[in-house]
Amino acid sequence: MTELVLDVRAVSAGYGKMPIIKDISVHVDHQQIVTIIGPNGAGKSTLLKAVFGLNQHFSGEITFVGMSIFNARTADLVPLGISAVPQTHNVFSSLSVDENLDVGTFAAPPRDAEATKAHILELFPDLKDKLKQQAGQLSGGQRQMVAVGRALMSDPKLILLDEPTAGLSPAYLEVIFDLLLQVRDSGVSILMVEQNAKQALQIADYAYVLVNGENAYEGTGAELLADDEVRRSFLGGGGAP
Numbered sequence: 001m002t003e004l005v006l007d008v009r010a011v012s013a014g015y016g017k018m019p020i021i022k023d024i025s026v027h028v029d030h031q032q033i034v035t036i037i038g039p040n041g042a043g044k045s046t047l048l049k050a051v052f053g054l055n056q057h058f059s060g061e062i063t064f065v066g067m068s069i070f071n072a073r074t075a076d077l078v079p080l081g082i083s084a085v086p087q088t089h090n091v092f093s094s095l096s097v098d099e100n101l102d103v104g105t106f107a108a109p110p111r112d113a114e115a116t117k118a119h120i121l122e123l124f125p126d127l128k129d130k131l132k133q134q135a136g137q138l139s140g141g142q143r144q145m146v147a148v149g150r151a152l153m154s155d156p157k158l159i160l161l162d163e164p165t166a167g168l169s170p171a172y173l174e175v176i177f178d179l180l181l182q183v184r185d186s187g188v189s190i191l192m193v194e195q196n197a198k199q200a201l202q203i204a205d206y207a208y209v210l211v212n213g214e215n216a217y218e219g220t221g222a223e224l225l226a227d228d229e230v231r232r233s234f235l236g237g238g239g240a241p
């Protein structure tokens with residue numbers, strides 16, 4: 001049986017008085033990777049911000065494990081079990097890797113911070129011998145691991161990731177996506193926005209295409225990869241995936 005973790009129903013949200021996303025519906029089940037793709041400016045980041053209480057909500061409903069979180073404050077969402085990795089500035093460059101991970105416990109201390117950290121270092125073994133290094137000295141991929149690791153330090157049920165592979169080389173992109181599969185398999189649901197759409201759909205249990213702030217297509221990652229129209233318009237060409 002699947003368990004609904006996040007249910008965004010007909011949500012309109014934006015900044016000031018202006019709705020950017022309109023009547024958007026998205027859901028994420030337990031232990032699922034759900035990917036949002038779509039053109040630049042479609043409202044993908046705005047959707048993640050709406051879930052994380054970072055902008056103006058106009059209408060609709062958002063529930064997290066059955067509780068309404070519509071208009072909830074970010075500071076209250078972290079203790080409930082949601083954490084987020086923003087698109088940029090997602091590590092503290094002058095802090096060590098270890099300190100960055102510790103920052104992840106401030107808003108919602110996990111039951112056993114040391115055990116949680118040990119578990120995260122099992123998932124991201126590359127970070128183990130870099131704990132004392134400044135995060136700013138790491139490669140882009142390693143910084144991304146630190147950012148995701150920090151988000152996991154509060155023991156969330158759901159993490160929101162805005163373009164976790166932006167700027168990474170194709171080889172590193174695969175590394176990060178493999179890690180996200182492991183994070184999912186460890187019991188955490190993932191809602192992520194991605195520009196590397198083809199690869200992101202390959203690891204997605206379910207996916208949505210947003211266009212002009214509205215739901216345009218949805219289906220399993222495999223279904224969207226096989227859809228001619230989606231391929232032509234959003235995956236850079238009509239060839240077989």
Ligand SMILES: Nc1ncnc2c1ncn2[C@@H]1O[C@H](COP(=O)(O)OP(=O)(O)O)[C@@H](O)[C@H]1O
Nearest residue numbers: 015020038039040041042043044045046047193
């Ligand atoms: N803080 C903001 N204030 C006002 N408008 C914004 C803000 N952030 C984004 N927008 C506008 O919202 C629209 C969607 O942006 P965004 O959600 O960042 O798109 P995407 O992530 O899909 O590229 C854009 O037109 C952008 O200019």
Ligand SMILES: [Mg+2]
Nearest residue numbers: 044045046087
């Ligand atoms: Mg964005």
